[in-house]
Amino acid sequence: MTNLFTQFATTEKASGDIFTSLGIDGQMLLFQVVAFLILVFILSKFVFPPLMKAVDDRQEAIEAGTKAAEAAEKKAEEAQEELAKLLKEARAEAKEIVATAKDEANAMIATSEEKAKSRAEKIVKDAHEQLEKDVIAARKALHNDMIELVALATEKVVGNAVSKDIDKKIIADAVKENA
Amino acid sequence: MAGARLSRRKIAAYFADELLAGRNVAKPLAAYLVESKRTREVTLIVRDIEAALAQRGVLLADIASARELSQDTEHTITAYLKNKTAAKDVHLRQEVDESLLGGVRIETPDQRLDTTLRHRLDQLTASKI
Numbered sequence: 001m002t003n004l005f006t007q008f009a010t011t012e013k014a015s016g017d018i019f020t021s022l023g024i025d026g027q028m029l030l031f032q033v034v035a036f037l038i039l040v041f042i043l044s045k046f047v048f049p050p051l052m053k054a055v056d057d058r059q060e061a062i063e064a065g066t067k068a069a070e071a072a073e074k075k076a077e078e079a080q081e082e083l084a085k086l087l088k089e090a091r092a093e094a095k096e097i098v099a100t101a102k103d104e105a106n107a108m109i110a111t112s113e114e115k116a117k118s119r120a121e122k123i124v125k126d127a128h129e130q131l132e133k134d135v136i137a138a139r140k141a142l143h144n145d146m147i148e149l150v151a152l153a154t155e156k157v158v159g160n161a162v163s164k165d166i167d168k169k170i171i172a173d174a175v176k177e178n179a
Numbered sequence: 180m181a182g183a184r185l186s187r188r189k190i191a192a193y194f195a196d197e198l199l200a201g202r203n204v205a206k207p208l209a210a211y212l213v214e215s216k217r218t219r220e221v222t223l224i225v226r227d228i229e230a231a232l233a234q235r236g237v238l239l240a241d242i243a244s245a246r247e248l249s250q251d252t253e254h255t256i257t258a259y260l261k262n263k264t265a266a267k268d269v270h271l272r273q274e275v276d277e278s279l280l281g282g283v284r285i286e287t288p289d290q291r292l293d294t295t296l297r298h299r300l301d302q303l304t305a306s307k308i
Contacts, residue, residue, distance in 0.1 A: 162296070
């Protein structure tokens with residue numbers, strides 16, 4: 001290290017120019033500055049803009065994606081809430097439907113029981129009426145058979161029993177009765 | 180008698196008067212009915228003649244009984260009919276029908292009295308329900 005400084009001092013002293021002492025070529029430096037500026041110009045003109053634009057686009061896309069993700073998440077939350085709400089309503093509705101169905105079933109059972117009872121009563125009533133009709137018909141038949149029998153028996157008995165004298169008395173009585 | 184169509188009442192009145200006058204009316208009546216083509220009305224006209232006779236005090240009665248009537252019974256019936264119709268002369272046409280069993284059925288042109296046992300039995304049978 002000490003050698004390096006020593007050599008530097010020796011060279012500067014020999015040339016009398018600091019750039020020379022440092023090993024810098026002025027023309028070369030100028031050339032490099034110009035080249036650098038040209039490079040900067042070219043880069044700023046043709047490379048940086050599309051690159052920046054791509055970066056900006058990318059950032060926008062990322063932001064849009066983030067926003068979309070947030071929106072989707074928000075929508076998902078809303079959908080979840082909506083779903084929960086719908087589920088709650090559906091459960092309530094289902095509960096109501098079940099309750100209504102139970103009530104209707106109970107009503108139908110009550111109606112059916114009432115109908116069955118009415119029908120049974122009607123059957124019993126009809127049976128009683130039919131029985132009464134049958135009894136009346138049997139009585140009529142008995143009455144008619146009895147009359148028929150009495151008429152036949154009377155005819156048989158009277159036909160043999162009525163003598164001439166009895167017939168004469170019957171006629172006399174009838175005439176007297178109608179006189 | 181020929182000519183215009185006479186009513187049954189006029190025919191009956193005419194032949195009733197003829198009968199009461201003692202004339203036989205069977206042939207003239209038959210001839211008239213044939214001539215006037217009213218033979219189908221013979222039964223009705225005979226009944227009308229009997230009714231006309233009854234109006235003139237001569238009663239023809241159909242008597243039906245189960246056996247032949249005695250004279251006493253005939254007198255009883257005749258007296259009954261005279262009393263009932265105020266007829267002066269009563270003639271009985273008797274018919275025996277054993278199915279009547281007993282009693283008597285008396286039919287005059289405007290009345291009917293059925294006291295037979297058959298009739299009473301028929302009434303009993305008709306009372307069936």
